[in-house]
Amino acid sequence: MAKTLFDKVWDAHVVDAIENGPQILYIDKHLIHEVTSPQAFNELKQRNIPVFRPDQIVATADHNTPTLNQHLPIKDELSRNQLEQLSKNCAENNITLYELGHKYNGIVHVIAPELGITQPGMTIVCGDSHTSTHGAFGTIAFGIGTSQVAQVFASQSLLLTKPKSLRVNVNGKLNKGVLPKDVILYIISQVGTNAGTGYFCEYAGDVFENMSMEGRMTVCNMSIEMGARGGMIAPDETTFNYIKGREFAPKGEEFDKKVAYWKTLPSDKEAKFDKEYTFKAEDIEPMITFGTNPGMGMSVSETIPKTNDTSFEKSLDYMGFKKGESLINKPINYVFLGSCTNSRIEDFREAAKYIKGKKKAENVTAWLVPGSKQVEAQIIDEGLKSIFEDAGFELRQPGCSACLAMNEDKIPQGEYCVSTSNRNFEGRQGQGAKTILASPLMAAATAIEGKIINISQQLN
């Protein structure tokens, strides 16, 4: 029978199945961080269960770390305690940890791909919903809760019901100034925030085939924002070239053998999907969001729809926007360029290209937060740091930062922030903060102008 990419990877990992119940899925890699792992470690300890496969686990500190002065002791006691707990748990259980300051430290979904840990055909889980990012490699990758983190610690497996399959096709040529972030924001604005619930999504079509790995990661990252557990893109030469030579990638003959296997993974031509959407690349413009869920997005040149619905109105009320309003020329005081959606080198290159030779607007506080130590080093090596500094920007140190505002990086009450992150929920970036999601290019342009501009118009 014809199989999808998802079927092929899933079926290869089924250990066993419960009659009329879930299947046991084997997990190749388990990524952990400081926020969702401590309770799982405690549970194992209390029940006297050892960690089953410590060498298949990789840990990093990212959610709760400062982005300035990382060499100094962390001031906040609770945060410090959480990081100490992670170090202790990893040491006790022989788990590799890239702690704060380590040359491989960074956001979990940025470091695993750049280290070559993420590979096609694998199953990867992490106690974080944006684990879907790794699907860009043709990997089944998804977020899990802390109880499941404990299950994987105990058995390197999970009990799961196989999700349904969904395919999103985008074909054609993207317009000027349209980045992968715009593509995914567009898709979510069209299908809504729960269209993917119960499904695993595959992105197909020449738009994704022509995308870099960084771009594919941005797209797959936000699969969860349409409710899907994960998103995948078929592995191809772009994927293999990205992996080749990375720290933990297979080497030599082993690599060739793997590539031969990875080439068998793309969905068969006749494979059927339970649900399918198709969009035209030409219809996509640079996007922004105007509400408090990622589905509330529009192209920057549009006006806010006049939807009559209490949840919609409540959301506009929080944002301080009106139906029918255009956001162009809206003054913005905060810009955040970072998060596992857009903090890879390509994102900073894109921003630097726009910023070069310009000056940051006086009113704007901009946080440029690389996704990892390696990205930070690349920014310096490629001379991007001086472009940013000449324009009046400050480059901070890696971490999740204002994406979830667990550390000091909080947007003040009532302020708007144009952000390259993935969630515009109420208070996500700080109590009372109002988030507008956008691409790195839109974020850079906002920081320069001090307000939202019609980037398409400017580029043409």
Next chain:
Amino acid sequence: MQKFTKLVSTAIPFDIENVDTDQIIPARFLKATDREGFGDNVFRDWRFDKNGNINPDFILNNSTYSGSILVAGNNFGCGSSREHAAWALSGFGFQVIVSSFFADIFKGNALNNGLLPVQVSPEFLKILLAKITEKPDTKVIVNLEQQMISIYETDFKESFEIDAYKKTCMINGYDDIDYLLSKKESIEAFEKQKTY
């Protein structure tokens, strides 16, 4: 895990759609390293204003409504995978969440913590919300064995779906770790002969 078979309780109408886990428990409360105490901060930024004063308009602060069943709008629990959301809701005293749609990860997390997500039709949800809003002492019965939710002393009832395996776990208070550990041999055998 706590066992769950049947619950009879009043319910709190919470007619908001797309409630995300950042609202259920904001990120700044995720710094704890144990499972305790999250109930105090459930819906923190809706229950209290920024100065820490109680927001009297928020339904959980309205003493007219109480009970261990929360009846919520469509697409409950979307967003972050934080299990802290399930801990916060149970910590606050909820045993059942009713909605017309649940986000995947939240649903799984709830079931792993003995918090029952009951998915009903949009029509039933509407009736249920109207009944409990109008008459706050309305009793709602959730029977897991029969997979049935009903409104006491009325004809309104609806059956709900639950995975047969998860149902057994909830009724007996088992969790997935027990089961997976019993499968250790198959897992080891799988590791030896895996083909990829």
